[in-house]
Amino acid sequence: MVPQPFEEEEEPFARIDAVKAKELYDDHSATWIDVRTPEEVAREGRIPGSRLVPLDALLENPWKHLRTDNVVFVCSEGIRSALACDLAAAMGLTQIYNLEGGILDWAARGFPVEKESQVRRLRG
Numbered sequence: 001m002v003p004q005p006f007e008e009e010e011e012p013f014a015r016i017d018a019v020k021a022k023e024l025y026d027d028h029s030a031t032w033i034d035v036r037t038p039e040e041v042a043r044e045g046r047i048p049g050s051r052l053v054p055l056d057a058l059l060e061n062p063w064k065h066l067r068t069d070n071v072v073f074v075c076s077e078g079i080r081s082a083l084a085c086d087l088a089a090a091m092g093l094t095q096i097y098n099l100e101g102g103i104l105d106w107a108a109r110g111f112p113v114e115k116e117s118q119v120r121r122l123r124g
Contacts, residue, residue, distance in 0.1 A: 012089030013096035015082075016072075018106045021099045024072055025049075025111070030097070033058075033065065034074045035084045044103050045113035047074060055080045062087055069095040077102040 016024075024030045025047070032050035034041065041052055053065045055075070066088050073081035073088070078100040085098045099106065107113045 013085035015100045016097050018109050022111050030070045030072045032072050035080050036075050042116040045115045048112050048114050069093050072097040074099045075102050
């Protein structure tokens with residue numbers, strides 16, 4: 001018997017590049033969740049309007065943070081955000097996006113990023 005190659009399963013989320021993510025951002029139709037640590041956000045900045053939910057907190061209590069579909073997950077490079085996407089899919093969400101290249105690619109393309117000093121100023 002000849003072994004059959006594994007069929008690749010389709011991922012339960014969409015991997016999108018920064019350009020496609022920017023379209024969703026400009027459309028204001030998605031919820032943005034940043035799964036990095038506060039220290040990373042302070043160092044690298046964040047996408048305006050994104051909500052910081054570190055991956056550990058998301059794993060600890062996903063029901064608290066994942067209530068609606070149409071979510072874009074962000075991290076530094078797109079690896080931890082892919083784990084968050086898998087978790088969201090396991091919870092039944094179906095419109096889930098992973099920002100490939102993460103905030104680093106987003107920022108490199110000149111898309112909006114708030115630095116910590118801007119975030120503090122906004123909070124007053």
